[in-house]
Amino acid sequence: MSERYVVAIVGATGAVGQKIAEKLVERNFPYSHLKLLASKRSAGQQLDINGQSYVIEEATPEAFEGVNFAFFSAGGDVSRQLAKEAVARGAVVIDNTSAFRMDPETPLVVPEVNPQALQNHKGIIANPNCSTIQMVCALEPLRQQAGLKKVIVSTYQAVSGSGAAAIEELKKESHQLGIEQPNPQVLPVKSQPKHYPIAGNLLPQIDVFEDNGFTFEEMKMMNETKKIMELPSLAIAATCVRVPVVTGHSESVYLETETELSYEEIIQLLSQADGIVVQDDPANQHYPMPLYAENTDPVFVGRIRKDPNEKTGIHLWIVADNLLKGAALNSIQIAEKMIELNGVSK
Numbered sequence: 187m188s189e190r191y192v193v194a195i196v197g198a199t200g201a202v203g204q205k206i207a208e209k210l211v212e213r214n215f216p217y218s219h220l221k222l223l224a225s226k227r228s229a230g231q232q233l234d235i236n237g238q239s240y241v242i243e244e245a246t247p248e249a250f251e252g253v254n255f256a257f258f259s260a261g262g263d264v265s266r267q268l269a270k271e272a273v274a275r276g277a278v279v280i281d282n283t284s285a286f287r288m289d290p291e292t293p294l295v296v297p298e299v300n301p302q303a304l305q306n307h308k309g310i311i312a313n314p315n316c317s318t319i320q321m322v323c324a325l326e327p328l329r330q331q332a333g334l335k336k337v338i339v340s341t342y343q344a345v346s347g348s349g350a351a352a353i354e355e356l357k358k359e360s361h362q363l364g365i366e367q368p369n370p371q372v373l374p375v376k377s378q379p380k381h382y383p384i385a386g387n388l389l390p391q392i393d394v395f396e397d398n399g400f401t402f403e404e405m406k407m408m409n410e411t412k413k414i415m416e417l418p419s420l421a422i423a424a425t426c427v428r429v430p431v432v433t434g435h436s437e438s439v440y441l442e443t444e445t446e447l448s449y450e451e452i453i454q455l456l457s458q459a460d461g462i463v464v465q466d467d468p469a470n471q472h473y474p475m476p477l478y479a480e481n482t483d484p485v486f487v488g489r490i491r492k493d494p495n496e497k498t499g500i501h502l503w504i505v506a507d508n509l510l511k512g513a514a515l516n517s518i519q520i521a522e523k524m525i526e527l528n529g530v531s532k
């Protein structure tokens with residue numbers, strides 16, 4: 187019989203944690219036992235996964251005794267407090283937060299792009315930011331063939347990227363639209379003094395502003411892309427915008443390769459790449475849209491155009507389910523790849 191693993195989900199009651207639990211079941215991940223962990227507030231409550239009832243436990247250092255894989259999605263502070271405690275007890279941690287992403291000792295992995303980075307882990311593997319993951323999946327096949335010089339990306343990010351409370355805020359405001367004044371409390375950033383409505387609006391702020399005028403979300407995209415693609419000198423800039431969509435992040439990406447690719451070559455490279463579905467048929471109005479990407483695994487790429495002025499310039503429209511390929515699915519694919527590479531023993 188193949189090996190089975192004890193798996194913990196930290197943040198199991200959250201938007202990402204719930205998707206991790208669903209995907210583990212759907213993909214037949216070889217677990218013998220699931221431990222659902224969350225804050226003290228939720229301890230003792232019951233959660234149903236695939237018809238089986240689980241009691242949520244408080245995430246404490248001792249909760250990781252006997253755990254083989256621990257998926258963390260409870261925010262950076264919880265990861266900073268508990269990830270090393272889990273590793274000390276023998277677990278491999280796959281961390282969905284930014285806590286360790288830029289740590290030189292921590293691999294930052296998208297299995298379709300840099301599985302080789304898994305070879306040198308020290309117990310923690312970082313799952314990149316959702317917007318980064320879907321973009322590098324589409325950039326990598328083009329980079330492999332023609333190199334990559336420059337990337338300019340604008341994102342259109344769904345509210346589920348900001349958690350369960352932001353989804354509720356969009357739903358409530360959508361019902362109120364044109365009837366009563368909204369009273370936003372969560373978006374763009376819950377902990378900051380000003381909140382703005384998301385229904386009928388766009389918020390050009392995701393996460394807090396840095397001194398250079400970029401937001402932390404934008405800096406994450408820029409720095410993480412360089413690390414994953416091992417291109418420290420890549421010219422890259424991001425503008426991240428929250429849009430009134432529940433799930434599915436979209437991105438308008440302009441890139442320049444080192445050598446020129448024809449339209450046909452771009453289509454061929456993307457069509458052959460793992461995890462990518464090309465939807466590019468303008469004559470039939472066929473292009474990726476977040477509504478149709480929700481609850482699906484691929485990264486969808488469309489609106490593919492050669493730049494009219496720069497012969498190595500390419501425009502792409504990239505859409506994926508931010509809670510799946512952007513978080514839960516990529517994390518589980520990391521664990522599956524580690525098992526395949528024989529990187530985890532019981």
Ligand code: NAP
Binds near residue numbers: 228513
């Ligand atoms: P969410 O819906 O607000 O859920 C937060 C989860 O964290 C809940 O399960 C919550 O448990 C738990 N939690 C909060 N404080 C805790 C504590 N002190 N100890 C243990 N658990 C605690 O948020 P989400 O959207 O799932 O996102 C969670 C985190 O995942 C984010 O903060 C981010 O770091 C990461 N994330 C990553 C990506 C990505 O791009 N890969 C995307 C989205 C999110 P209770 O129910 O008990 O409060």
Ligand code: 3JN
Binds near residue numbers: 344347
């Ligand atoms: O806003 C989005 O669409 C994605 C947000 C991800 C997120 C939310 C809160 C904290 C992150 C992340 O994974 O980059 C973090 C974090 O920095 O851990």
